[in-house]
Amino acid sequence: MRPNLKQALQEQIITGDGAMGTYLYQLGFPIGVSYEEFNLTKPEVIKDVHRKYYEAGARLIETNTFSANRENLSKYGLEQEVSAINRAGVALARQAAGTDAYVVGAVGPVRGGKRKSLTREQIEADLVEQLEALLEENVDGILLETFYELEEILLALQWIRRASQIPVICQFATEGGGVTKDGVPLQEAFVKLKEAGADVVGFNCHSGPMGILRALDKLRPIEGLPFSVFPNAGLPGLVDGQFTYTATPQYLADTALRFADRGARIIGGCCGTTPDHIAAIAQALDGYRLGRNQDGALETEGTGARPEAVGLKVEAKPAADRLNPSVSAGEPGGTEPTIVDLVRERHTIIVELDPPRGLSIDKFMEGAAALAEAGVDSITMADNSLAMTRMSNLSTGYLVKEKLGIRPLVHIACRDRNSIGMQSHLMGLHAMGMDHILCLTGDPAKFGDLPGSSSVYDLNSFGLIRMAKQLNEGIAYSGKALKHKSNFVIGAAFDPNVKYIERAVARMEKKIEAGADYFMTQPVYEPEMIERLYEATKHIRVPIFIGIMPLVSGRNAEFLHNEVPGIRISDEVRQRMKGLEREEGRREGVEIAKELIDTALKYFKGFYFMTPMLYYEMTAELTRYVWSKTNRSHPLVPASKIN
Numbered sequence: 001m002r003p004n005l006k007q008a009l010q011e012q013i014i015t016g017d018g019a020m021g022t023y024l025y026q027l028g029f030p031i032g033v034s035y036e037e038f039n040l041t042k043p044e045v046i047k048d049v050h051r052k053y054y055e056a057g058a059r060l061i062e063t064n065t066f067s068a069n070r071e072n073l074s075k076y077g078l079e080q081e082v083s084a085i086n087r088a089g090v091a092l093a094r095q096a097a098g099t100d101a102y103v104v105g106a107v108g109p110v111r112g113g114k115r116k117s118l119t120r121e122q123i124e125a126d127l128v129e130q131l132e133a134l135l136e137e138n139v140d141g142i143l144l145e146t147f148y149e150l151e152e153i154l155l156a157l158q159w160i161r162r163a164s165q166i167p168v169i170c171q172f173a174t175e176g177g178g179v180t181k182d183g184v185p186l187q188e189a190f191v192k193l194k195e196a197g198a199d200v201v202g203f204n205c206h207s208g209p210m211g212i213l214r215a216l217d218k219l220r221p222i223e224g225l226p227f228s229v230f231p232n233a234g235l236p237g238l239v240d241g242q243f244t245y246t247a248t249p250q251y252l253a254d255t256a257l258r259f260a261d262r263g264a265r266i267i268g269g270c271c272g273t274t275p276d277h278i279a280a281i282a283q284a285l286d287g288y289r290l291g292r293n294q295d296g297a298l299e300t301e302g303t304g305a306r307p308e309a310v311g312l313k314v315e316a317k318p319a320a321d322r323l324n325p326s327v328s329a330g331e332p333g334g335t336e337p338t339i340v341d342l343v344r345e346r347h348t349i350i351v352e353l354d355p356p357r358g359l360s361i362d363k364f365m366e367g368a369a370a371l372a373e374a375g376v377d378s379i380t381m382a383d384n385s386l387a388m389t390r391m392s393n394l395s396t397g398y399l400v401k402e403k404l405g406i407r408p409l410v411h412i413a414c415r416d417r418n419s420i421g422m423q424s425h426l427m428g429l430h431a432m433g434m435d436h437i438l439c440l441t442g443d444p445a446k447f448g449d450l451p452g453s454s455s456v457y458d459l460n461s462f463g464l465i466r467m468a469k470q471l472n473e474g475i476a477y478s479g480k481a482l483k484h485k486s487n488f489v490i491g492a493a494f495d496p497n498v499k500y501i502e503r504a505v506a507r508m509e510k511k512i513e514a515g516a517d518y519f520m521t522q523p524v525y526e527p528e529m530i531e532r533l534y535e536a537t538k539h540i541r542v543p544i545f546i547g548i549m550p551l552v553s554g555r556n557a558e559f560l561h562n563e564v565p566g567i568r569i570s571d572e573v574r575q576r577m578k579g580l581e582r583e584e585g586r587r588e589g590v591e592i593a594k595e596l597i598d599t600a601l602k603y604f605k606g607f608y609f610m611t612p613m614l615y616y617e618m619t620a621e622l623t624r625y626v627w628s629k630t631n632r633s634h635p636l637v638p639a640s641k642i643n
Contacts, residue, residue, distance in 0.1 A: 016268020
């Protein structure tokens, strides 16, 4: 006789299933419909997905009911179908799965990460209505998944415990941080869930394996409380108008073993995972002996004070000691050469330094000063990249310009501003003399740290380029004539890490037609890619800044390769980085970057160094390396400072 779910978790690791919504999307069903309604209108489709996951090796099957609560179904006029959709969801999962599998009722949050004007009573009523239908269909357990707030998940858990002793799995969405959205430390939140009757706690969605591993590494084991993990297949990317995920089945299998070593009892997949991913996980876990590394010890790399990075120590000096006094950086209408002028004459270096995620700018400004000392031509700042909230790059750019005398180059994403706000933002940049920009479409808000936020996208990168170019002509986006003209030097992004580089070059040419003055590429990690990029773009007369981001560890290399869209790292480089961490990893990462620089110097004059995790010493060292290899002193750096 099959043990109940709670008993089974004491004896074995159970492979969970994978994504439903993103898998249906991959199968060709459009976004903007209720996939939960398919329980009633397309039952064979849902049953087939469940069957594929079961045949792949999943033995914990989630019902297709994640968003089947009154609040979410009302968007589609289905608020009267809550009970029917949930009951049908259980029946379909039962029909598809074998008797050796557990069927759990999937319940998502009512708020969904959004600050909706819903009362506590409304939220509880919606949760209870859904839970009652699932319990009446005799599911083997309840999976409360992708919750952002402790308050909301507790409402559901506490009601279940008043109604039943059924096993309950409680999972938060996390991007690797240490607190819930309502400000409760995760360690404290898990303790409260245990006290309220949770049988399993864990994480799903929002992060790939590395993000969840980082979250776990910050936690202490809680006796008698196993955990579950359902990571995404990395971060989503937009390719030819379709959302795609990059993590391979083998990568999910490898990380599944790391989760098992940390004591996970349920391991499955969330957004972007498919039956192939689950089959790989099940195969990897087949024969895994429970009890291996179960002493509760956790690796804690990266959770304490930041170790000293590779590179020379730099003492920040007053701006007056670094700047050429004849240059008035970034002044509208001034005579200072633009970044495009510079790169046509000599090697030129742009370094990216991310604005802080908190309220302190000390470390950021320290890094900016070190980069200034190294002789960078510009410091560039992302605009909430990956939809993760950071300090405004308008503010940090202005501080870099005014306090350090370094040219700021700010990224502008179309995600967060409508057309009115975008033109206003550009006008403000012009007024502050910040005339170098990079125009980007931007990552969707739903994949960031505030997934309830709206993505605007009044414009895409092409439209933003045209808007900035139009301001340069003294014409507002509305067509109204302005009294003055702006002086924007307009950059655009280019991704060489694609299957068909000819298509990417054709897109580049369209951006040039729209008004792009220069390009900055995604990071490359193979000398052959640099050569391929040169051959594909040598007819382009617009400057290209080749992107190089030094690796910091073996785990960092695997994360970038498997979870971040637009980045591919060769097997050779990943093997070189394998097992390297902390200072040793950063040192090897710098050496690999220098080898890439040696190749790039043969073909390109523009360099775009991306500072990883605020390890600015690494990109400062790479900057000095370029100056040493080109046998020249940067105009703002004394010759004695060149390595």
